[in-house]
Amino acid sequence: MKKKAWKAFAVGLSLAAVTAGCSSGGNGDGGNDAEGSGNGSGSEAVTIQMAKRIFPDIAPAPQDLWMWKEYEKMSGVKVDWVAIPDATVGEKKNLMMSSGDYPEAFFGSMGFSIDEVVKYGAQGIFLPLEELIETNAPNLTDLFAKYPEIKKAVTAPDGHIYSLPYVDSSIMDASLRYYVNHTWLTNLGLEPPQTIDEFTAMLKEFRDKDANGNGDPSDEYPLAYPGNIGMLEQQLFGSFGMGNGGLQGASQWIYKDTDDQIKLIFTDGKYREVWKYMAMLWQEELMHPETFTNMEYGNWVAAGAKNQVGVFSWVSPSYIGDKMVESYVGVHALEGPGGRMLNWIDNPARGVTQFMITDKNKHPEETIKWIDFWYGEEGANFGFFGKEGVTYNMVDGKPKYIDEIANYEGGQQLGALQYVDNVYGGFYPYLEPDAVMRRVVKGATMMDEFRQTPEDAEKYATGERWPKFMPSAEESGETIPILTDINQYITESRVKFITGEWDINGAQWDDYVKTLEQMGAGRYLEIKKAQYERYSNS
Template identity: 25%
Template sequence: MKKNVKKAINLMLIAGMITGTAVGCSSKHNSSESSKNNASFNSKGLPIVKKPIKLKVLTTRWGSMGDSFTKNKWLQDLETKTNVKIKWEVKSLNDWGEKKSIMLAGGDLPDIAIGNQTFGDTDILQNQSMFIAVDDLVNKYMPNYAKALEEMPELKKAVTFPDGKMYSLGKNLPSRPKSEAQPVINKKWLDKLGMKTPTNLDELYNVLLAFKTKDPNGNGKADEIPITGAKDIQLNLLNPFGITDLNSSNMMVKDDGSLVYYPTSNEYKEGIKWLHKLYAAGIIDKEIFTQDDTMYNGKCQDPKGARVGFTYQWTPDAVFGKWSDQYEAIAPIKGPDGKQYAPGDPNGVYSIQRNEAEITSSCKHPEVAARWLDQFYTGEASIQNFWGAIGTVINKGNDGTYTLNDPPKGTSADAWYWDQSLRDFGPKYVSKDFQSKIKLSSKSGDGLKVELSKLSDPYITKPFPNVMYTSEESEDLTTLTTDIGKYVQITRAQWVTKGNIDQQWDAYVKKLKDMGLDKLTKIRTDAYNRYQKVK
């Protein structure tokens, strides 16, 4: 059965490759020849073409967001300035997986695809003939993006595929916090109980035990939940032990640069013992291993009153609704070694991403597409495609600074930004110099998170980066991470709820090795080493 499935997949890939080379211009399309045949093309300055050209641009959006972002004044002005007219095709991510498979199988691709949720690493690697390697285009026609790659080596590393070429363009978002989820505590409960903000594990335990036993919400019921959260909180609670996992790889980069699969580390073992202590005392929510976001949010926003004492969140107001003013973010809890650790990225959390734009082999004028995309890589273009247009969402001051206007009444800032811009998706680059010109409110939205992040910024660990894998590595990883990851999750839940980790540890490690752990770590290590070598 396994051989037949693999054979079918190979036949589909071959068919896709054949179709990809047959449609439009092939991956061997020569941009120099195209520009020679297009007498209207200007290699520098604006307009990009003397006579209007239409490009078909595909992007995806969450849920039913629609295409309101296309009314962004910067995007509309870009058409006038460049003479490149855009036919937007906007797809919902709700059913994009199925539609994407059909599109790739048929080879009927747009000229440009935008957004890292539209086509991912595997889509590009398995249909490589359908996507143009942009290296030459960047050197010839994309000075803004070329400068970004030079100024930010991490961006160049992120967008370089295993064969050393670039098949997609990347981004660097503006005003990103350095830390991810932070510890959030009910300050009102602390004050009522006369307790100080906890700084280490012992203090945290005593505070949480008091939350459980002393009725801090004052309703006469033992309905307080000292700790709850979505499933990721299990790992957040291990932060004091030096375990952070920004990109969900189960890999930890040690201070000496070595890599460790942390579910087999001593730090992990000691952290699980700590979680069992909390669970045995009734401090951890009994449903923490099974609840989804809806259940979690319901507890945080119980209309009868605040019930949650401690969790990890982006910002306190992210989940607590009308009880938000009771909560505050605090500094990372000190671990057994007296140190503090926080998950994050010195360049900004999830700021650097690849696959934000691709030029497909269906594009008849890749040089025009490249020059059009390069217009997105200025500071002003980037902030207008992240928040919204200047004059609408953004106010440009006489001193050259940029501030965000308040959203319409009844609309959240984040919803407004998504309505007015490409937001997280699409090409962007903000240099350090331009970043200093952006002035955000420290009381809400992105500015609030940047401010709160300062509590954790000094303690950020080096993350295992978002590395690139070959098709073969990806295929092996899919099986290995599914089987091994499931086993790790099951044993973690058992040890947190029932204990006995010391007695079962050696057998657990042996089982992981029997399941292919050495192969998994080698794949991760090989990809990491390739990433490090990119210059």
């Protein structure tokens, strides 16, 4: 999306304040004459029951959160929240659907797969939304018209839209980088690596030369990935010629090769080369020794605080702790035998199952109007920044969070979470506001937060950024059991090949490929090719 000037942003928030004042009427009448009230007839306000993931240890309950109380005044719609703690969302969602005791709508990340959305849509449990959007959702209508790839991402093969997306076009927020310990580079007189060979040589120096300068050359972990070595693997796809399609291409185990053909990753010779490289890293003791056992996140963060972590990957370096951010520099991609591509990058429709209306909903038109607010500039800004004089003030022409948020003991993100909802947990049904302004309100810049520039990200970003392709119910019926077996087998094989239990240079690789073919790899590829063609031609 295009960047918007702060002046326009401020005007949008001013309008939000005016809307709130008008709809509340200043006399407790619920704003029944307001267009967005949800009833417009002077009758009792509409109530909609919605299920929502919550974080009870760090945030107020939704009915107590300032943002939702304020939006109730603005919209004239009361939400009866079914609040589900994050740790039990998947279990509770499954129980709701199996028992039939589900709400009128599902809001945010509730653990629904695209296969489930299509299945429940075909069964009539999730309502088709396209006609409701056309007549009652001007923001979504505009968004789909300006960015047809977003509409394509949420449209099922039967032509219906059963769910709404989480949209973020910020290339930095939607991509992953290698974060390299800049203090170690400085200590050793090195520059950030640009190629796989330079990366390998750097890691060896980290291992051998007391990179953290504490006098102990054996307490450094050159590569440390807490509990997810798959991140390193997927990043390497862009250096070994399998990056086209972006993050969701990799998550579906497919890429577009130089011959313009869609191919499987997990049986490809290039994938074997990725595993060979990772096996070398393991053999050379460049990976953390607990990579394949049980590396606890807290222990990893503690190692980072002691300046013992050389390289890791995440969206921003704050993952290893706010105090360590300035110790790292981001590297978007590495030149390898297959090129240089930032392939761990998401489609703007980063999530496609973020809001569903069920067949129990008594007010679908009011519900779609209610959610549509969050897909316009006014709602996007309100959901992240709040309101001037309440959650932020203008300082030298720029927004700054109030002191209560800025100085919150757990950091500004958790401070903002005490007022607004769309700043923590992610993948809400809304359009993220301007990426630069998301940093400005915290008194930071993009470089402060990411330790690298968006310009370099654009330079190396893959051209195609597919969404997860919407399946038909019939396709899901085939791919789910195939992938269940295949993913489990790949997980087991990865560890055995990389740690050397299996010989990746010998016949065991051929056996691995044959096993995947017996599990249905060929049929899976046929289905993915058909989905790609359907997506490309829609």
